[in-house]
Every structure is written in C-alpha cells, then in structure tokens.
Amino acid sequence: MLLEVKNLKVYFYTKRGIVKAVDDVNLYLDKGEIVGLAGESGSGKSTIGYAIMRLVPYPGKIEGGKIFFKGENILEIDEETFRRNYRWKKISMVFQGSMSGFTPVFKVKDQIIEVLRVHEWKGDYEERVRELFKMVNMDPSLADKYPHELSGGQKQRAFIAMALALNPEVLIADEPTTALDVIVQENILNLLKQLRKELNLSILFITHDLALLSEISDRDYILYAGKVMESGPSEIIFKKPRHPYTTLLIESIATLDKDMIKGIPGFMPDLSNPPKGCRFNTRCPFAKDICFKEEPKLKAFSDGDEVACWLY
Numbered sequence: 171m172l173l174e175v176k177n178l179k180v181y182f183y184t185k186r187g188i189v190k191a192v193d194d195v196n197l198y199l200d201k202g203e204i205v206g207l208a209g210e211s212g213s214g215k216s217t218i219g220y221a222i223m224r225l226v227p228y229p230g231k232i233e234g235g236k237i238f239f240k241g242e243n244i245l246e247i248d249e250e251t252f253r254r255n256y257r258w259k260k261i262s263m264v265f266q267g268s269m270s271g272f273t274p275v276f277k278v279k280d281q282i283i284e285v286l287r288v289h290e291w292k293g294d295y296e297e298r299v300r301e302l303f304k305m306v307n308m309d310p311s312l313a314d315k316y317p318h319e320l321s322g323g324q325k326q327r328a329f330i331a332m333a334l335a336l337n338p339e340v341l342i343a344d345e346p347t348t349a350l351d352v353i354v355q356e357n358i359l360n361l362l363k364q365l366r367k368e369l370n371l372s373i374l375f376i377t378h379d380l381a382l383l384s385e386i387s388d389r390d391y392i393l394y395a396g397k398v399m400e401s402g403p404s405e406i407i408f409k410k411p412r413h414p415y416t417t418l419l420i421e422s423i424a425t426l427d428k429d430m431i432k433g434i435p436g437f438m439p440d441l442s443n444p445p446k447g448c449r450f451n452t453r454c455p456f457a458k459d460i461c462f463k464e465e466p467k468l469k470a471f472s473d474g475d476e477v478a479c480w481l482y
C-alpha cells in the first residue's frame with residue numbers, strides 16, 4: 171500500500187459546535203491506482219484531501235487516526251520535514267477551483283519555477299517547465315502566458331503540471347473538472363489516465379459526479395456525512411451497488427441523463443449533531459428500527475465490496 175488512511179477523524183471547532191466532518195474513515199491507495207472518493211457536497215471529501223496534505227484549515231483539527239505513506243505515519247513527522255520532503259514532493263493536490271489559484275500578475279512559467287526554486291529542484295528550471303507542459307499535452311510556449319490568457323481547460327492542465335513539478339507519487343485531484351464544459355472534462359480525465367500510465371502515478375479522485383467517476387476509477391469510496399458507507403471495485407460500485415445511498419446516487423445520474431435533476435430527497439444531517447445509528451437513516455427508504463439505534467459496521471463481501479448497512 172502506498173497511502174493508507176486509518177481511523178481518520180477531522181473535526182471543525184465552530185461557534186455552532188464541533189462539526190465531525192470526517193469521522194473514523196479508512197481508505198488506501200496502491201501504486202498506479204485511480205481511486206474515487208465520492209459523495210454529496212459536505213460529505214467530507216475535500217477535508218480528507220486536506221488532511222492527507224496536512225493542510226486542514228482553521229478551525230479544523232485532525233482529531234485522531236494515522237496516515238501512512240509507504241508505511242510511515244506522516245502525521246507524526248515534524249512540520250518542517252513534512253514541508254521539505256513530503257508535501258508537493260511525494261503527495262500533491264489539485265485543489266477545488268484551482269484554476270483560479272494562479273496569481274494573475276505573474277506568468278504561469280514563473281509560478282511553476284517558484285515551486286521548483288522553493289523546493290530546491292536540482293536541474294534547469296526552464297527545461298523542467300517545458301517538460302511538464304509536454305507531460306500535460308500543452309505547447310510549452312503557453313507557459314509564457316499570463317493565467318488570464320489561457321482557457322479554463324489550459325489553466326487546469328497548467329495547474330496539474332504545477333502539482334506534478336516535483337515528481338510526486340500521489341496526486342489528490344479535488345473536483346478537477348468542475349466548471350469545465352463536457353468535452354474539456356473528458357480531456358482532463360484522459361490526461362489523468364495518461365499520467366497514471368506514464369508516471370505510474372496514484373490518483374485520489376475527489377468528486378460529487380458519479381458519472382464522471384465511473385469513467386476513470388479502479389476502486390471507490392462512497393462517503394456520507396463523514397463516514398464511508400460503501401467501498402469496492404468500480405465494477406461493483408457502479409453495476410451492483412449494495413448500499414441504498416450508493417444506489418440512490420447512481421440513480422440520480424440516470425435521471426440527469428434525461429435532463430431531470432432529481433437528487434436524493436432530504437438533507438445531509440447536521441454534522442455537529444449527527445443522528446444516532448446510521449447517519450443515512452433520515453433519508454434511507456429502507457431504514458428499520460436498528461438503523462436508528464446502532465451504527466452499522468463495514469461488512470466485507472467476497473467480490474471486494476464493503477458496506478456499512480443493516481440490510482446486510
């Protein structure tokens with residue numbers, strides 16, 4: 171296992187109370203795998219990404235758990251060593267809305283060079299930028315442009331190039347195609363698949379869009395209200411899902427095809443006061459007595475699927 175998250179808990183200490191955004195999550199990523207992390211908005215996906223980067227924003231705190239990179243618990247490494255040797259170098263992230271993450275006043279090239287310089291990259295900076303642009307299928311001359319001179323898709327590619335600048339082994343891609351049109355989305359997915367193949371890169375692909383995910387991932391984790399509800403190989407998750415939440419999420423893609431946004435009825439519970447038992451109990455069409463009393467544990471099936479649901 172390249173990356174393993176064990177019993178991760180991330181809480182936000184807000185005025186309204188303690189928001190348990192990530193509550194006892196386990197997941198792993200192998201070398202060269204593309205793993206999906208999916209769920210509705212507010213389920214805790216981005217927070218898991220930030221925790222792996224050790225960049226959980228205030229007032230959030232990693233309250234428990236371990237994150238292993240090649241067997242070493244990176245939560246125990248001192249900040250200076252982590253900054254110097256791990257963040258961006260071993261594990262990198264393309265943030266949600268990162269297209270607007272470039273500073274408008276500097277050329278794209280200079281912003282990537284800054285990353286190389288800060289991390290004392292050994293080698294020719296200009297040459298590395300050209301190499302990175304080729305890697306993301308962009309004409310290297312575009313690196314001389316200012317961010318506003320690039321299209322949305324080009325900016326996203328340039329941002330991916332910057333995330334790959336120091337040759338990381340893990341890329342966390344948080345909604346990397348949101349705000350792009352369908353054709354450009356497709357191109358970015360193809361680029362990520364190409365990078366996985368060429369660089370043997372491992373990708374944690376965070377999205378609310380299951381239709382998109384079904385085109386790219388090997389395995390998936392379906393998150394709801396800070397908990398993993400189901401995980402397994404994509405062929406099971408998308409063709410034979412077991413958890414009612416996964417099934418409803420997939421059905422809502424089907425209705426999107428018919429231009430009817432259905433979504434799942436009801437709302438995500440307040441994470442500062444989650445319901446007792448299964449967190450999905452307020453919206454689950456199959457909820458029975460026990461679902462309101464006791465939290466279901468993940469149960470493993472022989473096809474590799476794991477489901478936390480009292481139906482099984």
Ligand SMILES: Nc1ncnc2c1ncn2[C@@H]1O[C@H](COP(=O)(O)OP(=O)(O)OP(=O)(O)O)[C@@H](O)[C@H]1O
Pocket residue numbers: 182184189191209210211212213214215216217218227228229230378441
């Ligand atoms: N800075 C913050 N302060 C307080 N609460 C936060 C903060 N960031 C996230 N949260 C809470 O943590 C929970 C999980 O948020 P997170 O952004 O990880 O979800 P998500 O699944 O990535 O959703 P989205 O796709 O909308 O970003 C939410 O309830 C959110 O309100």
